[in-house]
Amino acid sequence: MSAAGDTALNARLLQRDASVERWSLLGLASPAILVVMVVMVLPVGWLFYLSFLGDDGQFSLENYNRMIESKAYGRIFWTTFKVSVLTTLICILIGYPLAYFLAQLPSRMANICLLTVLLPFWTSLLVRTYAWLVLLQRKGLLNRWAMDIGLWDEPVKLVHNLNGTLIGMVHIMLPFLVLPLYGSMKAISEDYMKASSNLGAGPVQTFWHVFFPLSLPGLFAGALIVFVLCLGFFVTPAVLGGGRVIMVAMQITTNIELFFNWGAASALGVVLLILTLGILFAASRALRLDNILGGGHG
Amino acid sequence: MMRWWHSPASETQITHGQRLWLYILSALIMVWLVAPSIIVIPMSFSQSQYLEFPPREWSLRWYAHYFQSVEWMAATRTSLLAGVLTMLLATPIGVAAAYGLFVSRHPLARFMFILLVTPIIVPVILIAIGAFYIYVQIGLVNSLLGLVLAHTILALPLILVIVSAALKSYDLNQELAARGLGASRLTAFLTVTLPQIRFSIITSALLAFLTSFDEVIVAMFVSGGDNSTLTRNMFNALRDQIDPTIAAISTIMIVISSTLVILTQIFGKSKD
Numbered sequence: 187m188s189a190a191g192d193t194a195l196n197a198r199l200l201q202r203d204a205s206v207e208r209w210s211l212l213g214l215a216s217p218a219i220l221v222v223m224v225v226m227v228l229p230v231g232w233l234f235y236l237s238f239l240g241d242d243g244q245f246s247l248e249n250y251n252r253m254i255e256s257k258a259y260g261r262i263f264w265t266t267f268k269v270s271v272l273t274t275l276i277c278i279l280i281g282y283p284l285a286y287f288l289a290q291l292p293s294r295m296a297n298i299c300l301l302t303v304l305l306p307f308w309t310s311l312l313v314r315t316y317a318w319l320v321l322l323q324r325k326g327l328l329n330r331w332a333m334d335i336g337l338w339d340e341p342v343k344l345v346h347n348l349n350g351t352l353i354g355m356v357h358i359m360l361p362f363l364v365l366p367l368y369g370s371m372k373a374i375s376e377d378y379m380k381a382s383s384n385l386g387a388g389p390v391q392t393f394w395h396v397f398f399p400l401s402l403p404g405l406f407a408g409a410l411i412v413f414v415l416c417l418g419f420f421v422t423p424a425v426l427g428g429g430r431v432i433m434v435a436m437q438i439t440t441n442i443e444l445f446f447n448w449g450a451a452s453a454l455g456v457v458l459l460i461l462t463l464g465i466l467f468a469a470s471r472a473l474r475l476d477n478i479l480g481g482g483h484g
Numbered sequence: 485m486m487r488w489w490h491s492p493a494s495e496t497q498i499t500h501g502q503r504l505w506l507y508i509l510s511a512l513i514m515v516w517l518v519a520p521s522i523i524v525i526p527m528s529f530s531q532s533q534y535l536e537f538p539p540r541e542w543s544l545r546w547y548a549h550y551f552q553s554v555e556w557m558a559a560t561r562t563s564l565l566a567g568v569l570t571m572l573l574a575t576p577i578g579v580a581a582a583y584g585l586f587v588s589r590h591p592l593a594r595f596m597f598i599l600l601v602t603p604i605i606v607p608v609i610l611i612a613i614g615a616f617y618i619y620v621q622i623g624l625v626n627s628l629l630g631l632v633l634a635h636t637i638l639a640l641p642l643i644l645v646i647v648s649a650a651l652k653s654y655d656l657n658q659e660l661a662a663r664g665l666g667a668s669r670l671t672a673f674l675t676v677t678l679p680q681i682r683f684s685i686i687t688s689a690l691l692a693f694l695t696s697f698d699e700v701i702v703a704m705f706v707s708g709g710d711n712s713t714l715t716r717n718m719f720n721a722l723r724d725q726i727d728p729t730i731a732a733i734s735t736i737m738i739v740i741s742s743t744l745v746i747l748t749q750i751f752g753k754s755k756d
Contacts, residue, residue, distance in 0.1 A: 207588075207669075214584025215596050217577040218640055225637050226603055229614030236617075280513050287510035290494055301749070302514040308691075308745045309521050310698035312715050313734040316722060317520035320527065320535050323726065327523065327537050360517065379496050389498035418607025421700050425722050435609040435701075442613060455610040462607060 230459070237452035249453035259437075266433040269348070269423065270416035273355045277412050280356070281363040282405065288364070289371035300368070307361035315425045318354045319345060322426075346428025354422040362415060363408035370404025410469050414462050434458050521738050528731035535728055546732040555717065556733070562707065563697055563714040566628060570635040570696035575689040577636075578643030583673070585644075586651045597644065604641035608701045611637070616705040626708040634702045639692035646691070650684035651677075683751040690744045690751075698741065 240246030253259045288296055288303075306314060321327050322345035329341045344350055374397065382392040420435040427433075434454055441451035489501040500507075523537055528546055530539030550556050581600055585593040603611060615634045616625065624630030654677070662672040678685075703713040714733065721727050 208590045209588075211584040211588035212590050212592060212596070215581035215593075215600070218581040218600055219596060221577070221633060222600060222603065222637050222640065225615050225618070225633050226606065226611055227599075229618040230606070230610060232617060233610070233614050283506060284510050284513045287506055297749070299514060301746075302518050304745055304749070305742055306517050306521065308694055308698075308741045310700075310715065310734075310737050310741065312698070312700050312718055312722070313524070313737050314520055316718070316730055316734055317524045319722070320726060320731070321520060321523065325534065357517070357520065360513075376494075379494065383496045387496075389494075389496040389502070392496045414605070418609055420609055421719065425719075435607065438609050438613060439704075442616075448617070451613060455607070455613060458607050459610055462605065466605060 230455075233448075233452040234456055236448050237456045239449055241449070249449045250457075252450065253453065253457065262432050262434055262437050265431060266417060269351060269355065269419075269431065269433060270413050272352055273359055273416050274409050274413045276352065276356045277359050277363045278405065278409055281360055281367060281408065284360075285364045285367040285371055285404075286401075288368050303361045303364050303368075306357070307365070311358050311421055314358060315354055315422045318350070318357065319425060322350050322353065345426055347430050348427070350426040350428070351423045351431045354426040355416065355419065358422060359412045359415065362411045363405075366408040366411065367401065367404045370407070371401050374400045406469070406472075410466070414465055417462055418458055521734075524731050525735050525738065528728070528735045530728065530731075533728065535726065535731060546728045549729050550732050550736075553729075555712075556714075556729070558710065559712050559714045559717045562628070562631075562711050566631050566635060566707075566713060567693040567697035569628070569632045570639055571689050571693040573632060574636040574639040574643055574692045575685065578640050578688065578692075579647050579685055581640075582644045582647035582651065583677075586648055587656065597648075600644050601641040603637045608638070612702045612705040615702060619706055625706060626711050628711050631703065631707045631711065631713070632696070634706055635696035635699055638699060638702070639695045642691050642695065643688040646684050646688040647681065650681040654680055687748045687751050690748050694741055694744055698737075 237249050238245055238247070240248045253263075284303075288299055291299060323329075324341045324343070326344070328344060332338055333341070344353075378396050378400065379392055382396045383389070387395065418435050419433060420439065423431045423433050424436055435458070438451045438454045438458075441447045441454065490499050492498065493500045493503050526539060527535045527537050529542050529544065530536050531541035531543035531545060532539065581596075585597050585600075611634065615630070619625045619627075619630045624633075656677075658680075659672045659676050662676045663669060667675070698715065699713075700715045700719055703716045704719060707713045707716055714737075718730055718733060721730055
């Protein structure tokens with residue numbers, strides 16, 4: 187056999203090897219893919235199908251029509267939207283200064299202070315919701331202290347309403363905003379600030395014209411995560427809202443646990459999913475979201 | 485003190501004194517973040533039926549109640565078991581997927597990565613009712629296996645993101661070098677790559693445990709009966725009344741998660 191034939195054969199074999207390897211490496215992901223398919227993709231697809239079935243088992247849009255026509259459902263969507271927007275805005279207002287403060291600390295101090303964000307982040311959300319319930323209730327700590335120092339005379343209703351829900355949700359969501367924002371602020375080079383002040387800008391000017399615009403992608407990413415998570419929130423509004431703040435996720439549960447109405451629950455779930463994915467998709471076109479989620483390839 | 489006050493706080497020459505409001509505001513927010521969990525701890529040692537802070541009389545009454553209750557103990561066992569099993573299932577398949585998808589240059593890899601991180605985006609309530617619906621058909625409702633499988637998909641995104649990030653900052657040529665010297669792909673991975681990303685793997689394993697241990701909504705739907713989780717029982721108890729036993733359980737959970745988070749911080753700081 188000629189040398190040229192040898193080389194060609196070799197090249198072919200190598201190519202086959204490379205292809206086999208690429209596929210087998212991909213195969214390493216198959217157990218994980220399998221679990222996600224069986225436990226999430228398949229069932230969610232099934233719910234999607236159920237949402238288009240009427241009471242008689244025939245194809246129908248009644249589950250979706252109900253959402254548009256019924257006043258109760260309109261109120262639930264409005265509440266969900268309102269709570270999510272308010273939570274996100276409050277998180278931005280208090281999260282931005284905190285992230286800014288953390289990003290400017292020397293790294294040792296920053297790591298210690300970051301624990302005050304990380305510890306609540308990883309403390310069970312149920313535990314934190316319970317803690318707020320205890321603090322905010324009628325005879326709770328907050329009411330007692332406020333009356334002791336004379337802020338108000340009668341116990342104020344702080345929980346089992348919108349206020350209590352917002353306090354709890356902001357508390358739970360704040361780390362989701364602060365952590366990505368902190369990361370993006372740390373990535374802003376100090377040279378820009380140096381340059382700005384060298385060119386004669388005062389601190390306030392430098393902040394608003396140089397630092398703030400550079401930190402916007404991180405702020406946007408954090409706010410997006412908070413908003414999307416709020417849309418599907420369940421535990422905190424259920425406990426701190428006291429039945430007065432009904433969000434979509436709670437209505438889904440009620441439809442199943444109380445009415446065994448899978449069609450209605452599925453339709454709500456589908457709308458929730460489409461809203462979530464739609465918002466994320468729109469945002470990822472506006473800025474490269476895969477950077478935030480840490481995409482597979484560098 | 486005065487010197488600190490007038491010294492520049494950043495490159496913009498703003499002084500610490502001018503930024504005092506920022507320090508005070510940040511301190512208040514940090515206190516607000518940790519205070520609720522911290523206040524629950526002393527309250528759980530109160531003698532009274534009503535949660536007091538500070539307690540007038542100290543006692544271990546609520547802890548005794550918790551440890552002597554058959555139901556709470558069974559729920560705790562289920563939660564711990566589910567957490568450990570989730571960790572043991574999610575970590576190996578998650579690390580395998582992260583590695584395979586990172587190294588393979590197949591066009592499908594990117595798509596598969598996105599599929600594996602979607603459970604963190606899809607509203608949990610949807611995953612919960614979807615899993616419940618399928619489990620009813622195949623008889624996995626109220627089973628430990630069903631709970632662990634559902635918690636596994638919630639833990640996978642974290643593992644993938646953390647391990648992929650570690651792989652990104654690691655030079656894969658080292659593995660090539662090992663293979664050039666005669667090691668098989670597996671040997672090269674186990675002896676060269678794995679030791680260098682081990683801290684990320686430990687971190688993601690601990691977080692996988694916490695994800696399962698703290699999870700409420702999926703557990704509410706797919707766990708029950710003998711396999712009710714701690715969080716499920718706590719949630720049900722919360723809807724009825726403010727039972728001080730929950731304060732005792734909360735304290736235990738705070739201690740567990742704080743310990744794990746501090747461990748992940750220590751591992752995270754060690755250079756992978």
